[in-house]
Amino acid sequence: MTPLDFVLSLALISVAAGVLGSLIGLGGGVVIVPVLTLLYHVDIRLAIGASIVSVIATSSGAAAAYVRERMTNLRAGMFLEIATTTGAVSGAYLTTVLPTRFLFVFFGLVLAYSSFTTFRRRHADQPLAVSHDRIANYFNLHGSYYDPAEQREIPYKVVGTKPGLALMYAAGLVSALLGIGSGALKVPAMDSAMHLPMKVSSATSNFMIGVTAAASAGVYFIRGQIDPIIAAPVAAGVLLGATFGARVLGRVPSKTVRTVFVIVLVVISLEMLQKGIFP
């Protein structure tokens, strides 16, 4: 395989990763890291660097469309970024202290649990009409979006900002420590803990993951983990896929988005447990 074949084939796979990532609010690292390590036999460190690039590409590519279509909750997203960026920076310091194997097992179990809670909520997507959450009321994090699949405007209230912030801190921490899982914790935090509608959770997660990833991208660049010949096709392909995927989300029913998300979450959780138990 020559470099040209490598670039073209990886770009095609990245388009698929971008579509999937933008639809369910994940960074596409779920696809990129295993493809690079198992299929192309690329060093794991370089694969993680490419995954960070893929996260930022998914986020910026999809969020441009989601923000314009008012699918993203800008206020809630920017508010919760307090916790994700703080988590990402503290995670960069904890890398030397915590054993990675323990983290993989712990994170795997957390994701298994959140895939279960997301699955259990599959029939109930009724947005809340009242909120007594003082933080959400003070910052006015509530919102409304137009759902093209149901052809109506759906207003919703936000609750549970405290558990939401705690989960977002964990999401930032984990993404800095393991280079993955940016959106895998963000979507359940907003969907299950804060009761944002599923599509809004996905779009807002997309909006946020770019910032979380950017907080640790500097470290990856300096450590020499961002290889241009891997990053170029990943960035270009994912951007194309995410731009396309962002057009799809509105038209798909919430239930489908949730189902796809749960399946991907189960896959990641098994992947994490495998890495922790049989490294």
Next chain:
Amino acid sequence: MTRPNVPAGAPERPFSDQPPVEALGRSGRRTLSPEEAAEMAEKVRKVEVVISLVLRIGVIVSVVVIAAGLGLMFARHGAYLPVRGHFSYHRLTSRSTPFPHSFSSLGRSIASGQGRGIIVLGVLILILTPVMRVAVGVLSFVYEKDPPMALVTLYVLAVLVGSFFLAGV
């Protein structure tokens, strides 16, 4: 199909660019008068368009720069091209592959017209796009006259910029 929060007989609101009034408001307990809400709706819409535009520009510029770098790389290295060639991509994706990973080496690489330097520049533009988006977020909350949210966003921006310095960039 029933719509919540809408009195019976109210005209069906078709998809409009304006956010509905009940979803608006700034931080604090104050409720908005109808005129203020209308003004707010316009501001919120403008902010959404600007943030979307910042993301779109960042994405397009980075893709163009990355594509130019890739083109240059393949133009300068004929051995990378042939479909049946013997030059394996593994030589470019191993841990010993040389590529710029500091600003001084990036500058040298671009100055000598290396495609991989230009690709890294494009990737850095992509990495900076979310940072730019947060910076615009600070300005937009100042524009919406919402100091608590402006402070929140300013904190996020400070942590982001700080993280780049902590990394030693």
